[in-house]
């Protein structure tokens with residue numbers, strides 16, 4: 001829009017902000033805004049504030065009109081214990097910044113420290129994020145949604161026994177376990193700049209979950225795992241696939257590799273559901289990231305994955321330059337609903353000044369890091385990946401185990417506990 005022509009407020013309000021132009025699956029959005037006010041500490045790179053920026057943009061573009069909108073409850077303790085160890089969850093539930101000194105062994109045992117600090121309301125925050133992913137997984141499992149989005153989830157580093165990399169409760173593992181009640185095979189795809197180690201580890205021995213992670217790897221960059229040789233073990237051998245990348249990968253290199261590898265994985269593994277972790281720290285200019293991706297290239301991965309028409313959970317993850325995180329996840333929400341967005345940001349959004357000087361949904365983010373991915377390196381990596389995929393039998397003959405579904409998300413005990421808690425809070 002030129003400087004000499006601006007809409008008046010009434011005209012602007014009547015302009016469609018999201019134009020949906022293609023066939024679209026049924027999409028749901030799972031977000032509990034109670035996750036926003038929590039604070040890891042003023043110097044900590046993880047800012048739950050990014051979720052508010054995202055929510056504001058999604059709403060101001062009118063994307064809520066194209067999705068089912070849910071405010072999920074936090075995960076219950078019982079739900080977190082489906083994956084995590086009881087000692088660890090007990091600790092998260094009890095500890096506060098002032099009582100941490102009463103747990104002398106815990107700092108080492110549960111990996112508490114600068115990356116994973118104890119802050120006020122930590123357990124509540126982690127349970128809210130996990131609850132939203134569980135809600136999304138239930139909507140996929142019972143076919144109410146074909147794509148279910150939770151930008152507060154995707155916390156891929158959390159381990160069974162400990163916190164790791166700003167992650168405490170692994171919402172992804174819990175959700176995949178839920179999907180396995182109704183889906184014989186689930187594919188997990190991770191495009192965060194960091195390796196999806198917590199999810200890979202949880203399903204390393206399983207042939208019902210294949211994990212595919214694209215990430216920076218040099219043996220040192222956090223979490224220092226995710227090399228080509230990590231392929232799974234026992235029943236799960238060949239069902240983990242890692243794409244180690246160097247600094248500065250470009251849009252064309254990344255999307256080319258992604259499309260080629262994903263097509264082959266889908267062809268060989270034939271999943272009935274996909275969980276896509278869309279960490280935004282793989283964008284150029286991220287505070288912790290080292291890649292050169294623009295928003296459209298990152299979102300191209302979402303669009304390509306969606307194009308296969310397989311039910312899909314779309315989750316957040318890392319992302320440490322909040323204005324770009326919110327731009328990306330808004331754009332990817334539009335991709336999920338098949339919408340086109342005006343790249344000029346709506347002027348009435350809170351924190352509009354934050355998006356200067358371009359005030360665009362799609363700022364230029366590439367070219368900031370030297371590209372160390374040579375053509376030869378990527379071709380060799382691609383060849384190694386194709387070689388590994390050759391070991392994978394087409395459509396593994398997994399016996400479909402019937403596990404009683406918990407599609408309402410509650411059993412009788414949980415229902416009673418939730419009712420009691422609701423009554424308590426009304427007093």
Ligand SMILES: [Zn+2]
Pocket residue numbers: 192193194279281317318319
């Ligand atoms: Zn990350």
